[in-house]
Amino acid sequence: MKRDGEYSKEVQTIAGFFACKEAVLKAVMDTRRIITVEDHTILGGLGSAVAEVMAEAGKGCAFKRLGIQDQFAPIGLHEDIMSTLGIDSNGIIEAVREVMKADFEEDNDWDDEFWEEHVSEFFDR
Numbered sequence: 001m002k003r004d005g006e007y008s009k010e011v012q013t014i015a016g017f018f019a020c021k022e023a024v025l026k027a028v029m030d031t032r033r034i035i036t037v038e039d040h041t042i043l044g045g046l047g048s049a050v051a052e053v054m055a056e057a058g059k060g061c062a063f064k065r066l067g068i069q070d071q072f073a074p075i076g077l078h079e080d081i082m083s084t085l086g087i088d089s090n091g092i093i094e095a096v097r098e099v100m101k102a103d104f105e106e107d108n109d110w111d112d113e114f115w116e117e118h119v120s121e122f123f124d125r
Contacts, residue, residue, distance in 0.1 A: 017049050022055045028061045033099045037087055038067035062102035064095050 024061050027034060034054075036047035047065030054060060065088045082088040087097065 017046060021053050024050055025057055025059065028054055028059050030058075032061040033063075033102060034061055035064045035092070035095050035099055037092060038065070039082070039087060040068055041070075041073075042067040043070060055057065062099045064099050066092065066095055 013019055024034070036042075036045075036050055038045045038047065042065040044047070045065075045067065047063075047067070051063065051065075052062070066085075068085060074084055076084075081090070083091065085091070
């Protein structure tokens with residue numbers, strides 16, 4: 001996200017998301033970093049739609065989906081649940097810091113952005 005918020009997009013519904021495809025690809029190309037935040041399950045949500053757009057375009061980036069992972073939702077006060085899930089302001093800031101640590105070359109050669117360690121992380125689940 002640029003400091004002026006140029007890359008920050010609020011999407012109310014997945015149907016409304018598809019009007020933002022160009023914005024997603026622009027953010028991927030310009031920053032090579034994407035974080036989605038959902039106050040519900042990440043399965044089949046905004047993060048999945050963003051991943052689909054990136055995959056169809058053949059682009060990859062440091063990508064993090066925040067929300068309820070594939071688990072039962074905790075019960076409690078809203079603020080406590082958001083904190084536990086890492087989708088409160090502190091959790092989002094931590095995710096941004098983590099994603100900003102990703103190292104990329106400053107070129108447009110996407111063929112060399114393949115990270116073997118990230119692929120093995122995915123398949124070790």
